[in-house]
Amino acid sequence: MQAKSEAVRPDLPEIRTSLPGPRARAVIERDHAVLSPSYTRSYPLVAGSAQGAIVEDVDGNRFLDFSAGIAVVSTGHCHPRVVAAIQKQAARLIHMSGTDFYYENMVTLAERLAATLPGPRRVYFGNSGAEANEAAMKLARYATHRTSFIAFLGAFHGRTLGALSLTASKAVQRRGFGPLVPGVYHVPYPDSYRQGDGAGRMSIEAIERLFRTIVPPEEVAAIVVEPVQGEGGYLVPPAGFLADLERIAKAHGILLVFDEVQCGMGRTGKLWAWEHCGVAPDILTTAKGIASGMPLSAMIARADLMQWKPGAQASTFGGNPVTVAAALETLDLLEESLIENAARVGAHMMERLAAWPKRIRSVGDVRGLGLMIGIELVRDRETKERAQDLRDAVVERAFKRGLLVLGAGENAIRLCPPLLVTREQADFAMDVLEEACEAVVA
Secondary structure, X not given: OOOOOOOXXXXXXXXXXXXXXXXXXXXHHHHHHHOOOOOOOOOOOOEEEEEEOEEEEOOOOEEEEOOHHHHOOOOOEOOHHHHHHHHHHHOOOOOOOOOOOOOHHHHHHHHHHHOOOOXXXXXXXXXXHHHHHHHHHHHHHHHHOOOEEEEEOOOOOOOOHHHHHHOOOOHHHOOOOOOOOOOEEEEOOOOHHHHHHHHHHHHHHHHHHHHHHOOOHHHEEEEEEOOOEOOOOOEOOOOOHHHHHHHHHHHHOOEEEEEOOOOOOOOOOOXXXXXXXXXXXXXXEEOHHHHOOXXXXXXXXXXXXXXXXXXXXOOOOOOOHHHHHHHHHHHHHHHHHHHHHHHHHHHHHHHHHOOHHHHOOOEEEXXXXXXXXXXXXXXXXXXXXXXXXXXXXXXXXXXXXXXEOEEEOOOEEEEOOOOXXXXXXXXXXXXXXXXXXXXXXX
């Protein structure tokens, strides 16, 4: 284990009170009285302010954020240039509804996003990843005149009814809300750690079996997939998997929809995760990191597919001028340096983490691209028995040390810091996690 980071610095955590502190406890008590109990809270953090990769709670405790507001603040919390862009736009025009009127910055952002994928593209703006995926489902049905979809076990595509029908992450997300949208079929997402070298082939064979036994391929509008699965455990598919999906889709006239809500916007060390394998989708959805914390999503589709008529799909707030201004500045920052930083710091982290499965008894697997890294906790490295309790204990210990991380899947920890994270901050985070992973089985 490397030497611990030295004295507290402004870019590293500092814990001054018990957690939660007195002000945080008061806020949490008020929260429990009035807010929906459906919200998931991993630990009692009450954020007060944030800058870069550091979050300060209402009691003055400082935390290193390796969750990036759930992979949202791609350029870091309150990046000065993003804040300035928001303030400038808010002083000029806050809202006009881009589905009924025109304004230039929405056109500019659409042009820039369309140019990131091959061929002529058109862009639809919404407010969240779920909305983008709903729009993708509707467009796929509209363009193909087909009704069915194939999605993957472990997938998370949102909680609105259409997106929820694609989602297969946790039963609690679906329990009590049926019937959902009919005609959605799920197959296993490839997991090389548990399925070995044939993981990708197993998933493809499951789709082929569906075609033979349950749903004729000519009834399938789209295959919806995360190029790197997020909530399901930060799973990186094996080489060739997306190309095999593309082959199946083209053979049967099925559209390929890539959900890059979590893995897009530079998170994997490239703007889009699909760029690692060179397979471009017919439709791409994105949100989270697109506007550094402002609510915005986009569905980017082949222009020949997006031929629906006025009124077929719209959004009052989607493409709001202020969120668009934040997104344009975000894109500038990503292109200037932050995508490159994600690749560089992510490679540094993976180099160090690679030894953990051999050295630390609780760590079964480490995988990732760029700054989208998963650490899987197991009870036994030989049997690979999942250890959710150990994972949760590591997350809790990290919080007590001032490091914010979240779980993913049944037993993995996700590392998705802001893309401006430094090597020193990454080393601090790994010091904390290494100690915690060793301690939970001591």
